[in-house]
Amino acid sequence: MRFSPLVDELIQALKCLPGVGPKSAQRMAFQLLERDRVAGRKLADVLAQSMSDVGHCQTCRTFTEEKQCPICASAKRSQQGTICVVETAADVLAIEAGGHFLGRYFVLLGHLSPLDGIGPEELGLALLEQQLASDDVKEVILATNPTVEGDATAHFIADMAKRHHVTVSRIAHGVPVGGELEYVDSTTLALSFNGRVEL
Template sequence: MKFSPLVDELIQTLKCLPGVGPKSAQRMAFQLLERDRKAGQSLSQALSKAMSDVGHCQSCRTFTEEVHCPICASHKRGLSQVICVVETPADVLAIEAGGHFSGRYFVLLGHLSPLDGVGPDELGLALLEEHLASGEVAELILATNPTVEGDATAHFIADIAKSHNVIVSRIAHGVPVGGELEYVDSTTLALSFNGRLPL
């Protein structure tokens, strides 16, 4: 049934959100229309502002509406000699939530995937190389995802770093804390054996 053009359009466009199908979209639209039109208006404004104004940090490529993101702009961390390379801005949030890393980041916004047309240019590796060539980087920590593409990307970047004589390391992969050996997959177990540390 066609409901009313505006309501139909709202339901259709809500489906652009990840994990939202026709039923959820309908529920969202009706909830906003019935209960909380103010929230709907503020969501509309937040969306519009974010979509048009949020760009990328000129130093680390994460999302920001300024020239530099808060981390790159800070006196303490912006000139850190340690750079952590991650795939997405969400990874930055995950690492920051721990609060144990005090260097700066470089966000690839993806991983090498030639079939999808994602090469070194799309990942901003020229910008990363500028950082490495400046002589201000002592160590590059690779924190790409432990997937085939993430591994390939890590190795590709490691080669660049080595050519600039920068120490390069990869975060450890192994059994997660609180996990049980019995339920850990065999590849992770193999990695945890290879990466064992002396006690």
């Protein structure tokens, strides 16, 4: 025992956060105890409430404490008839930051990975298929990560969309804007050549 039991327990509990080791946990605990008990109490309250109340949007599976997330609940966005399929809720945020996509999302919360026991069921693909079967959806845009698993997942969903006669596309992979050709890896370069656009 290095500190009093409760202080020790607080340091241990903070280590559940990603990227927080023993030293950071200690610094966080002392910072909250010493300077910001109000924020600490607020964090405790919000954390407790979130852990019990936040579930998944019944349409797109992202995190929300309501039945539907604000995006799915917006009639304007659903009427677009476009679904962008992403792997995580953070991906939604990244795309929303651009503000150019006006349809709605479908969040897989993972990717196909049979070795880890993650199949179509775990990704909620039955729910996506239901939505594809309805007449409202005109296009599916696949924005899974360009990894082996992300590619496999994209192919699986593309087949599904074709069965339901829904247009399916995948976001372009290539040289990022502001990147220098010299430092771009060869796979990305190859993809950027394959995906070249006629001017």
